[in-house]
Amino acid sequence: MDLYFPIAEMSINVLLLLALGGGVGMLSGMFGVGGGFLMTPLLIFIGVPPAVAVGTEANQVVAASVSGALAHWRRGNVDFKMGFILLIGGFVGSSFGVWIFTKLRALGYIDIVISLCFVTFLGIVGGLMVAEGARSWIRSRSPGSAPKKKLHQHTWMHGLPFKMRFRRSKLYISALLPLSIGIFVGVLSAIMGVGGGFIMVPAMIYLLGMPTSVVVGTSLFQIIFVTANVTFLQSVNNQTVDVLLALVLVVSSVVGAQIGTAFGSKLKSEQLRALLGILVLAVGCKVGFDLIVTPAHLFSFAVSGGH
């Protein structure tokens, strides 16, 4: 059964979309990841124009983050002060990101930039996941050898000005740190159509030293607003948000996420995390391969002026 999508301007098999949305939703339920970083490249693989894939995926991530953020908020796992600082950075970064996006699109470079961003970040994140999975597997084989970490390590970052107290996170750090993380993730969110949790969560844990209990809730809180900003700006500047496509993906991923959550609690997480890492690496390799392999057709065309 094919459905014609008005903004993507193509017909796509709905069952394929449901399978993709459900599959990525399942993974996000299992691992607590947003899934945008897998969904955008998958949409591009099935032929959705990259710009439309990014705009639409930002819209889907809004929906995907809401229920998670609400659940964490109910349990008191959101550091709102930290969230707001991240959010200010996120607004600045994502607005700047959409501006770059629009410029690159006019020049014909947007597809390549989207692909390069995905190769880089899928490669790094997938690599780290596999490495960590392997390390924890080795550690589980030889117990007692886990290295001890210092509670607080003081680095140059603690000498930065504009220090603020974040009670919920039990931190007294410079506001510039979360602000710059917010800006960086905001730019990525705009260009890649992702929430950016896969960058923000490790950054919050390792750079800011936030307690893991509030990390996910706080990042989801920030992601809702940043992806909403991206959705709005992409709609206004590029008209690349396909609500119909987003809706199909939202429905399938919400159902998939529930199945994934049920599964995830029964399975061993270390090995699974390594498997997810391998999947992420595979998608990254495919994106990279498409950049290197000689294209079937060297020419492309775009309608200029009007719409």
Next chain:
Amino acid sequence: MTSIKRLLSAFLMVSFAPASALASALVVDLSSNQIEITTNFTGTNLLLFGAIDRKGDVVVVVRGPRRTEVVRRKERVAGIWINRAAVTFESVPGYNFVASSRPLEQIASEETLQRLQIGSERLRLQPVGSANSALASSFRKGLIDLKKRKALYTDMPGNVSIRSEKLFRADLNFPSNVPTGSYTAEIYHFDGGKPVSVNRTQLSVQKAGVEEAIYNYAHDHSAIYGIVAILIALFAGWLGGVIFRKA
């Protein structure tokens, strides 16, 4: 049923039309003058039919809306393929369909075909500005090849069938990626290598229903569209959470 009636009336008109000495009487109609892109649109066919009053060949040319298009060529830079050189062409038909009763070369001279721009290779595409001519011609060829690959430009010799030197019909194919706008169908009657008659008819391709509403809203009220897209996502996410929390 209506198409059969139309065909019959077309036939009657030809039969009783006073035969003009020079120009031939060419009667044409389409099974529909409007293509609507709806939710389940996967491309469509239209039937073009008509009658000629003497022997000869029929050529059907359907052209889509003309637009300015930027053609880019990928080049390998540091191992990866990147869009580099670009040439802009003016008034490029978004769609160009040619069907004929015999291969075009057997119907008319190259000069005539060039003059009438019949056949995708014979489209006159003008580069904007002072693009170097060798580059422009290679980009022009690239553009036409790509359009052919996307089934937007089609040449179908033999796709017009003529019955008893009088009635003809042709199937026009419109792929799912067909651009919206107004189209012109030109039907030529060739006799002895010369176009003895030409008939033009208009048709339009439009998004309809939900597709039309969403597309128009996205372009005409993009800020409100963006806000509504966010609200739908917020609601869907919240609803999903509520449904599955209770289950």
